[in-house]
Amino acid sequence: MNLKLSVIAFFLVFFVTFSKAPLALAIGDVGEGYKSFTLGDLKLTALSDATGQMPFSLFHGITEDELNVIASAANMEGALNSWINAFVVEKDSKLYLVDTGTGAKVAENLVKAGYKPEDIDFVLITHFHGDHIGGLIDSSGNPVYSKAKVYVPQKDMDYFMPETATVPGGDLARKALAPYEDSERLVIFDSDMEIEPGVETIASYGHTPGHSGFLFTGTDGELLVWGDIVHAYLVQFVRPEVTLTYDVDEDTARATRAKVLAEVTEKNQVIAGAHLPFPGVGKVVKAGETYRYNPYGD
Numbered sequence: 001m002n003l004k005l006s007v008i009a010f011f012l013v014f015f016v017t018f019s020k021a022p023l024a025l026a027i028g029d030v031g032e033g034y035k036s037f038t039l040g041d042l043k044l045t046a047l048s049d050a051t052g053q054m055p056f057s058l059f060h061g062i063t064e065d066e067l068n069v070i071a072s073a074a075n076m077e078g079a080l081n082s083w084i085n086a087f088v089v090e091k092d093s094k095l096y097l098v099d100t101g102t103g104a105k106v107a108e109n110l111v112k113a114g115y116k117p118e119d120i121d122f123v124l125i126t127h128f129h130g131d132h133i134g135g136l137i138d139s140s141g142n143p144v145y146s147k148a149k150v151y152v153p154q155k156d157m158d159y160f161m162p163e164t165a166t167v168p169g170g171d172l173a174r175k176a177l178a179p180y181e182d183s184e185r186l187v188i189f190d191s192d193m194e195i196e197p198g199v200e201t202i203a204s205y206g207h208t209p210g211h212s213g214f215l216f217t218g219t220d221g222e223l224l225v226w227g228d229i230v231h232a233y234l235v236q237f238v239r240p241e242v243t244l245t246y247d248v249d250e251d252t253a254r255a256t257r258a259k260v261l262a263e264v265t266e267k268n269q270v271i272a273g274a275h276l277p278f279p280g281v282g283k284v285v286k287a288g289e290t291y292r293y294n295p296y297g298d
């Protein structure tokens with residue numbers, strides 16, 4: 001199997017392995033595949049990688065009947081739609097790419113949005129699942145981002161990278177990071193760290209051991225690119241206690257989601273999410289005891 005196929009296969013396995021339900025891939029409407037927002041002196045561009053569906057069997061802490069009610073109210077049947085997004089942030093003439101998708105469409109949509117992969121200064125990786133790191137390399141295993149420094153969380157290095165680690169995603173993580181490690185462009189961060197002035201890592205462990213967000217402070221407020229804090233927007237804003245099978249540590253993931261949702265509402269941060277409906281940018285507001293997601297429109 002060539003590398004490109006193995007990356008895509010990983011992505012499919014990612015959804016299917018744990019589901020035992022037939023997978024129906026539906027390509028949702030992602031318009032041009034990219035969308036830009038101006039947030040003070042920050043320019044944020046969402047890039048679509050792929051769309052898919054999450055079978056109900058992935059979810060813990062909610063019944064299939066409850067999921068059916070939520071899905072059918074949104075005209076979805078038997079599964080919940082899912083998106084994979086990556087984000088470019090322009091700040092102080094530097095280009096940051098947060099996550100790289102599976103290797104499907106991120107690089108292509110980056111070019112459509114007017115950027116070039118070789119212009120990216122920093123690739124910031126939220127965690128080592130294949131839908132976030134698969135796009136680091138092309139189908140021959142060469143690095144897509146030829147000059148970027150790649151920032152990765154220490155705890156995911158420890159969990160996924162050892163040759164002896166047989167965790168799902170370990171093989172792909174080793175392949176995807178190898179060319180960056182070889183060219184000494186891999187930077188490992190541990191908990192909260194400043195990358196550049198106004199750009200910092202935010203530890204949000206649980207979904208994976210090192211899962212992290214990235215906080216950008218601009219002239220018009222703060223932007224948190226939060227990775228996988230929410231996988232299913234229709235469920236987890238109103239029922240933040242619901243977890244998914246592929247949370248490595250479901251209890252920690254649940255506690256982290258509660259903390260992050262409370263913080264982003266309190267601090268009025270703009271959020272960008274890897275699995276929110278494309279473009280996946282908006283604000284979270286309190287709605288009684290739980291939350292509501294207000295996506296940004298045009």
Ligand SMILES: [Zn+2]
Pocket residue numbers: 129131132228274275
């Ligand atoms: Zn993910």
